[in-house]
Amino acid sequence: MTEDVTRGAARVMMxxxxxxxxxxxxxxxxxxxxxxxxxxxxxxIIEVKSCQADFDADSKWQGYRDYADLFYFAVPxxxxxxxxxxxxxxxxxxxxxxxxxxxxxxxxxLAAARRKALTLSFARRAALRQWPDVPSP
Amino acid sequence: MTEDVTRGAARVMMxxxxxxxxxxxxxxxxxxxxxxxxxxxxxxIIEVKSCQADFDADSKWQGYRDYADLFYFAVPxxxxxxxxxxxxxxxxxxxxxxxxxxxxxxxxxLAAARRKALTLSFARRAALRQWPDVPSP
Numbered sequence: 714m715t716e717d718v719t720r721g722a723a724r725v726m727m728x729x730x731x732x733x734x735x736x737x738x739x740x741x742x743x744x745x746x747x748x749x750x751x752x753x754x755x756x757x758i759i760e761v762k763s764c765q766a767d768f769d770a771d772s773k774w775q776g777y778r779d780y781a782d783l784f785y786f787a788v789p790x791x792x793x794x795x796x797x798x799x800x801x802x803x804x805x806x807x808x809x810x811x812x813x814x815x816x817x818x819x820x821x822x823l824a825a826a827r828r829k830a831l832t833l834s835f836a837r838r839a840a841l842r843q844w845p846d847v848p849s850p
Numbered sequence: 851m852t853e854d855v856t857r858g859a860a861r862v863m864m865x866x867x868x869x870x871x872x873x874x875x876x877x878x879x880x881x882x883x884x885x886x887x888x889x890x891x892x893x894x895i896i897e898v899k900s901c902q903a904d905f906d907a908d909s910k911w912q913g914y915r916d917y918a919d920l921f922y923f924a925v926p927x928x929x930x931x932x933x934x935x936x937x938x939x940x941x942x943x944x945x946x947x948x949x950x951x952x953x954x955x956x957x958x959x960l961a962a963a964r965r966k967a968l969t970l971s972f973a974r975r976a977a978l979r980q981w982p983d984v985p986s987p
Contacts, residue, residue, distance in 0.1 A: 723981065732977035750977065754970045829966070833891050836969055839976035840869035840887065844860065 714789060715763045721807030722759050722787035723747055725814060731757060734839050740830070743776050747787070748835060756823060756831055757783040759805065765793055778802075780831060783818045851926060852900045858944030859896050859924035860884055862951060868894060871976050877967070880913050884924070885972060893960060893968055894920040896942065902930055915939075917968060920955045 723733045731749035737758075738744050747759035758781035762768045768786075778784045785803035798804055803818030823831070860870045868886035874895075875881050884896035895918035899905045905923075915921045922940035935941060940955030960968070 727978075727981065732974035733981065734977045750970065750973055752974070754966075829891075829969075832966075832969055832973055833887065836887050836973035836976060837869035837889070839973060839980065840871045841864075843976065843979060844864065844870065 715761055715767075717809035718761045718763060718787050718789050718807045718812075719746055720809050721812040722761060722785070722805045724810070725787075725805055725807060725812045726757065726759065728811075729814075732839075734835055734842075737835065737838065739777070739780050740834075741776055741780070743773060745777055745780070748781075748831075750832065750835055754828065754832060755782045756828060756835075757781055757785060757803075757818075759785040759787050761787045762792065762798075763789060768798070778821065780823075780827070782821055782823055784821075785814075785818055787812070852898055852904075854946035855900060855924050855926050855944045855949075856883055856898045857946050858949040859898060859922070859942045861947070862924075862942055862944060862949045863894065863896065865948075866951075869976075871972055874972065874975065876914070876917050877971075878913055878917070880910060882914055882917070885918075885968075887969065887972055891965065891969060892919045893965060893972075894918055894922060894940075894955075896922040896924050898924045899929065899935075900926060905935070915958065917960075917964070919958055919960055921958075922951075922955055924949070 726749045731751050734748050737748035745758045746761045749757040758777045760774055785805050786798050787805040787807050790806055801819045804816040805814050806812050863886045868888050871885050874885035882895045883898040886894040895914045897911055922942050923935050924942040924944050927943055938956045941953040942951050943949050
């Protein structure tokens with residue numbers, strides 16, 4: 714289920730012109746389910762929540778917001794959206810084949826130095842994943 | 851042969867801490883055989899030359915240098931190195947399993963705006979290649 718929503722949310726973002734990386738480690742040690750970079754360098758983080766319990770158990774999602782211009786939750790269609798998800802954040806509903814942005818997030822703007830560091834980290838991580846047979850330095 | 855040298859040169863750069871992308875399209879329309887990004891954001895381009903004729907036929911290699919802090923030629927062991935390759939550029943000798951940097955390049959320093967644009971382009975391209983079943987937007 715989580716994998717399906719992740720895949721569908723990635724497709725939604727790619728259709729919107731974003732390039733996507735899964736399981737992106739952030740400088741604060743958290744790992745974003747999806748990080749996306751847009752054509753003008755805008756950075757989005759998408760956290761996948763498969764069910765209410767998954768959201769309730771997560772006390773750390775606000776730790777992601779400091780590393781993105783745009784923050785989304787991605788959930789399956791049967792997730793109780795109205796009850797639980799903070800309304801300032803974006804909302805994507807997705808299944809394995811795709812999905813839709815139901816609510817755009819409020820835009821924050823990353824500081825230039827942080828955007829630069831995140832973009833570099835994203836670039837290196839994405840490229841290193843293309844060489845699975847070579848150990849990372 | 852070219853593929854082997856490309857692979858070995860990529861390994862050399864990765865051992866040096868770089869993340870690598872093959873066949874990277876540059877803003878001037880040229881396509882770099884290898885582009886590499888180091889841990890501090892330094893950008894290297896590596897052009898693979900399999901033989902003397904390959905180098906002689908290439909009138910455009912100087913068009914790559916404007917998009918890198920560091921420029922290397924990568925060649926197989928039997929390439930006539932002393933005769934042909936410009937001494938200001940780096941030289942990697944490689945086979946399919948690895949290689950060595952025989953000569954470091956003279957460092958140029960990219961302008962900040964160009965580095966930013968190249969890093970973003972590298973990041974997006976690397977990430978998009980991880981989703982081969984999704985058409986690029």
